[in-house]
Amino acid sequence: MMRNNLFLNRLRIYTENGEIAYDEKFHKGVNIIRGDNSSGKSTITHFIFFVLGGAFNDFVPEARLCSQAIAEVEMNGATFTIKRDIIKDEKSNISTQSPLYFFWGNMDESFNPPVDKSWQKFGYKTTENRKSFSNIMFDNLDLPIVKGDNNITFHQILRLLYIDQESPTSSLFLYEHFDSQLTRETVSDLLLGVYNEELYENKKRLISAEKEFESIKSEIKATSHFFSDPLALNPIHINEAIENREIAISEIQQEIVSIRNKDKEVNYEKDSELSFQKLNQDAILQRKIVADIENQITYLNNEIEDSAFFIETLDKKIIALKNSIHTREFLGNLPLEYCPECLSKIKTNTESSNCKLCKEPIDESFGVVQARRMELEIGFQINESKKILEINKRNLLELESKHSSEIGKLHDIQKQVNSALEDVKSFNEEAIDNLNNKKGFIEGEILQFRTMLENAELYDRLLQKKNQLGKEVSYLKSYIFKTEKAQTLLKQTINEKIKEEGIYLLNNDLERQDEFKNANDFFIDYSNNIAFLTSKFSKYSASSNFYLKVAARFSIFLASLHIDEMRYPRFIFADNMEDKGIEMIRAQNLQDLLIKRVNDFDGDNYQMIYTTSYITEELNKSILVVGDYYTKENPSLKNIK
Amino acid sequence: MIVYNQALDLYHTIFRLLHLLNKFENKSVIEIERIRIWDFYLLFPSKIHEIKLKQGESDIRKLRKQFIKDSKNPYEKISESRKIFEKIKPYQLAAFNCIASYGIIDKSFLNQQRISIINKEILIEFVKNFEDLPAKEKNVIALMTSHFNQISLFGTDGLKSRTNLLESKYDA
Numbered sequence: 001m002m003r004n005n006l007f008l009n010r011l012r013i014y015t016e017n018g019e020i021a022y023d024e025k026f027h028k029g030v031n032i033i034r035g036d037n038s039s040g041k042s043t044i045t046h047f048i049f050f051v052l053g054g055a056f057n058d059f060v061p062e063a064r065l066c067s068q069a070i071a072e073v074e075m076n077g078a079t080f081t082i083k084r085d086i087i088k089d090e091k092s093n094i095s096t097q098s099p100l101y102f103f104w105g106n107m108d109e110s111f112n113p114p115v116d117k118s119w120q121k122f123g124y125k126t127t128e129n130r131k132s133f134s135n136i137m138f139d140n141l142d143l144p145i146v147k148g149d150n151n152i153t154f155h156q157i158l159r160l161l162y163i164d165q166e167s168p169t170s171s172l173f174l175y176e177h178f179d180s181q182l183t184r185e186t187v188s189d190l191l192l193g194v195y196n197e198e199l200y201e202n203k204k205r206l207i208s209a210e211k212e213f214e215s216i217k218s219e220i221k222a223t224s225h226f227f228s229d230p231l232a233l234n235p236i237h238i239n240e241a242i243e244n245r246e247i248a249i250s251e252i253q254q255e256i257v258s259i260r261n262k263d264k265e266v267n268y269e270k271d272s273e274l275s276f277q278k279l280n281q282d283a284i285l286q287r288k289i290v291a292d293i294e295n296q297i298t299y300l301n302n303e304i305e306d307s308a309f310f311i312e313t314l315d316k317k318i319i320a321l322k323n324s325i326h327t328r329e330f331l332g333n334l335p336l337e338y339c340p341e342c343l344s345k346i347k348t349n350t351e352s353s354n355c356k357l358c359k360e361p362i363d364e365s366f367g368v369v370q371a372r373r374m375e376l377e378i379g380f381q382i383n384e385s386k387k388i389l390e391i392n393k394r395n396l397l398e399l400e401s402k403h404s405s406e407i408g409k410l411h412d413i414q415k416q417v418n419s420a421l422e423d424v425k426s427f428n429e430e431a432i433d434n435l436n437n438k439k440g441f442i443e444g445e446i447l448q449f450r451t452m453l454e455n456a457e458l459y460d461r462l463l464q465k466k467n468q469l470g471k472e473v474s475y476l477k478s479y480i481f482k483t484e485k486a487q488t489l490l491k492q493t494i495n496e497k498i499k500e501e502g503i504y505l506l507n508n509d510l511e512r513q514d515e516f517k518n519a520n521d522f523f524i525d526y527s528n529n530i531a532f533l534t535s536k537f538s539k540y541s542a543s544s545n546f547y548l549k550v551a552a553r554f555s556i557f558l559a560s561l562h563i564d565e566m567r568y569p570r571f572i573f574a575d576n577m578e579d580k581g582i583e584m585i586r587a588q589n590l591q592d593l594l595i596k597r598v599n600d601f602d603g604d605n606y607q608m609i610y611t612t613s614y615i616t617e618e619l620n621k622s623i624l625v626v627g628d629y630y631t632k633e634n635p636s637l638k639n640i641k
Numbered sequence: 642m643i644v645y646n647q648a649l650d651l652y653h654t655i656f657r658l659l660h661l662l663n664k665f666e667n668k669s670v671i672e673i674e675r676i677r678i679w680d681f682y683l684l685f686p687s688k689i690h691e692i693k694l695k696q697g698e699s700d701i702r703k704l705r706k707q708f709i710k711d712s713k714n715p716y717e718k719i720s721e722s723r724k725i726f727e728k729i730k731p732y733q734l735a736a737f738n739c740i741a742s743y744g745i746i747d748k749s750f751l752n753q754q755r756i757s758i759i760n761k762e763i764l765i766e767f768v769k770n771f772e773d774l775p776a777k778e779k780n781v782i783a784l785m786t787s788h789f790n791q792i793s794l795f796g797t798d799g800l801k802s803r804t805n806l807l808e809s810k811y812d813a
Contacts, residue, residue, distance in 0.1 A: 101813050114753065115753050115754065115755060116753050116754040116755075118795065118812070118813070119813040120811040120812065120813055121811055121812065121813030122811055130810060131811070306715075309713075309714040309715055309716055310716055312714055312716075313714060313716040313717060316717075317645050317647065320645075320647035320650070320653050321645060321647075321653075323653060323656045323771060324647065324650050324652040324653040324656060325652075326656075326770060326771060327652045327653070327655050327656040327659075327767075328652045330767055330770055331652075331655070331739075331743065334743050334763065335743075336742055336743060337742065337743060337744040338741060338742040338743075338744065338748055339742060340735075340738045340739050340741075340742040341738070343738065343741055343742065343748035343751065343752075346742075374644065374645050377644065378644075378645060
């Protein structure tokens with residue numbers, strides 16, 4: 001597998017006046033930004049964080065007079081340029097969620113882009129049909145996208161790559177107001193390379209499923225409390241009651257029908273009955289004949305229209321083919337100057353019967369013959385289709401006249417039927433009305449039972465849902481347990497290495513904290529955002545807390561140099577290697593320790609950027625430094641007015 | 642049943658592209674993607690009615706409605722415009738290479754995703770060999786090479802976005 005790498009090659013910052021405030025190149029390996037206090041070192045790391053997609057707006061006044069940051073970066077072998085504008089609202093608040101622009105080339109190229117390349121703009125938010133800049137960063141670093149959770153952004157990743165000055169020393173991650181254990185756990189799993197997408201999804205699902213389970217339990221309890229009669233919640237019982245009443249209605253209906261029939265029989269004369277029935281049957285038959293003819297007419301109309309469209313299309317294709325043949329003939333008479341494949345100049349060939357390209361003898365007529373044959377084939381199709389069209393049109397005319405004739409017959413028969421109906425007399429209305437009333441009453445009862453059934457079935461479904469959720473929760477817990485167990489093995493390997501690196505840094509600290517010198521255990525708890533030695537509740541001096549945090553963060557970085565499976569992109573940037581009153585010699589010792597440690601590895605495989613006002617004379621003269629030594633008179637940002 | 646499809650015929654593609662290019666003089670430069678889009682509408686004129694127009698383009702809307710009638714012929718219906726556009730792409734690119742190999746367009750511009758005409762005489766000679774195109778197709782060419790040559794390719798109101806034939810969400 002490929003090792004993840006992120007490198008910052010160059011950073012440029014523009015002022016609001018369009019002037020260059022900062023423009024420096026960074027190299028692979030160790031990069032040191034040095035200068036006096038308040039000369040703008042932190043501002044550079046702020047801009048690095050910002051241009052890489054960090055949600056940041058707490059710029060110092062000089063930085064607020066800048067308009068844009070541009071960075072050339074390399075990610076897993078691909079070099080490209082990103083830029084981000086500092087966007088202020090009407091109250092001069094800077095947006096933390098401005099978009100990021102990408103140019104798929106180096107920075108110099110991006111200043112004068114060739115015509116076939118242009119910038120692309122990606123917003124902050126990921127939606128279903130639109131990618132965000134986080135998606136692009138994740139893609140380029142081969143980080144799996146955390147589906148369904150838009151909070152796992154590249155900003156979250158940067159919180160473990162950037163050691164800032166503003167976060168409290170008790171916060172392992174870059175500090176954030178609204179933060180969750182799951183987010184920190186997910187981000188650390190991603191970077192350590194132990195993120196399992198399915199595990200993450202199932203953990204989220206378990207939370208939802210358990211909530212749903214409790215909710216349904218409450219609903220079941222409330223429902224069963226509301227209905228004191230257990231049978232009222234039994235769908236089988238209610239269905240039976242409904243069925244009985246439907247049978248009763250059916251019986252009443254039959255009684256109504258029998259009364260009507262009896263009345264009819266009494267009043268019908270024999271001749272009248274026979275005559276009416278025959279006429280009615282005749283009407284039915286004639287109506288069917290008319291309908292059949294109408295269907296045939298509709299079918300033929302559709303066929304005719306379809307044929308017309310088909311012929312129209314074929315005509316166009318004939319023309320297209322003629323144009324194609326003609327084009328081929330024209331080009332055949334034209335001398336070819338360049339190779340169609342690579343567009344190199346073609347050497348002239350004297351043999352006219354040989355191909356100018358491959359020098360083989362050719363029969364130039366083959367392609368044209370093929371096209372002509374196709375032309376003939378389409379011509380045949382056109383002729384055949386036209387014949388069918390004419391036949392269909394003739395048939396349509398015949399059918400339409402037949403339709404008129406049959407419609408006339410139908411009208412005649414209908415008149416006779418209407419006349420015969422006059423013999424029908426009224427029925428015993430009172431008895432039928434009574435039966436209808438009884439029927440209506442029972443139908444009302446059925447409606448009530450259906451409402452009860454609805455509740456009963458809902459209750460039944462709740463019970464089923466509860467069972468199903470119970471099983472799902474069990475399965476999820478089992479899956480999570482097994483998967484986490486397997487994951488633990490890889491985590492152990494990684495954590496052992498992190499521990500080893502952490503202990504090294506602590507043991508080799510100057511003798512300012514006894515627990516560090518004697519440390520033989522070291523733990524990072526990402527979920528709870530803390531690093532500790534043996535107890536989470538140990539307290540140290542402020543400068544030692546600072547040292548512990550920095551050691552923890554660098555131990556992750558150092559471990560990634562050893563373990564290829566880690567997705568941590570071998571990139572770390574730290575603002576201030578000294579804070580909380582840590583003394584110069586202790587801070588310098590830490591710098592030396594780190595530089596010696598990374599010297600064991602190929603400098604082309606990682607990048608470490610840090611700021612310091614405690615640089616040794618030796619380092620100040622080395623190739624590790626970036627830019628000038630910054631002072632009040634010579635700050636990092638220039639041309640600020 | 643219909644065995645011939647001019648959309649997938651290299652020579653017919655050359656025929657269409659040469660008719661489009663004939664609207665321009667020597668040294669004219671046009672983006673490849675723009676001409677590819679024009680060619681799509683020359684192939685499928687009815688699709689021109691799906692191009693999004695703005696409030697201020699009511700004159701174009703009238704021209705479109707009046708001179709390029711929508712077709713009801715089911716044999717010429719296509720769904721999935723984007724898919725078709727992607728399918729004809731290799732024929733279009735091969736056609737451009739062929740046209741460049743005859744010295745009609747500049748091959749070095751082709752490598753930069755642009756078309757530059759360098760031999761207008763051959764174009765004129767070619768078009769002269771053919772009868773006039775049907776009115777509908779002539780009108781499509783006229784509309785494409787005038788109004789849809791002036792607007793940008795990129796951005797919300799660009800040609801890519803209005804036609805929805807190419808991705809434009811991330812243009813900057």
